Amino acid sequence: MESQLDDQKMAIMRKAFQMFDTTKSGFIETLKISTILNTMGQLFDDAELTALIEENDPESSGKVNFDAFCNIAAHFLEEEDAEAMQQELKEAFRLYDREGNGYITTGTLKEILAALDDKLSNTELDGIIAEIDTDGSGTVDFDEFMEMMTGD
Structure with missing residues (x-):
């Protein structure tokens, strides 16, 4: 089935x-898909996700390529418009920006990423952070956070 994903969502995906294909193999572990959906502020049903993963990974290799990942994620993203998604990312950001400074520290971001995916090594986390905190300020503002999540 062709999913109706717009460009912005494709970019996000x-x-x-x-981000999660840290070895640049063109595959990600199916275990990480729930993490990615969480990162994107996406609600999903575990049983449904499991079924979709099985469908897209018939050999149970534990890995999927980008197309298969899109098939899975698109299933949960379709009802969601870009504005709602931005809203959810804002909410997620606000949760961590407890003082309401408009930014979070890279330390906090590292905690978020580590909490989202406990398989990421410290080096991988640092790599992701370095990519996001492009100005090396040690903080990530909402725009940088959005950029990390949406790739705009």
């Missing part, structure tokens, strides 16, 4: 996929 590609960015998310690349």
Whole structure:
């Protein structure tokens, strides 16, 4: 089935996929998909996700390529418009920006990423952070956070 994903969502998915394809193998572990959906502020049903993963990974290799990942994620993203998604990312950001400074520290971001995916090594986390905190300020403002999540 062709999913109706717009460019913005495709960009978000590609960015998310690349973030978790740390070895640049063109595959991500199916275990990480729930993490990615969580990162994107996406609600999903575990049983439904499991079924979709099985469908897209018939050999149970534990890995999927970008297309299969899109098939899975698209299932949950379709009802969601870009504005709602931005809203959810804002909410997620606000949760961590407890003082309401408009930014979070890279330390906090590292905690978020580590909490989202406990398989990421410290080096991988640092790599992701370095990519996001492009100005090396040690803080990530909402725009940088959005960029990390949406790749705009």
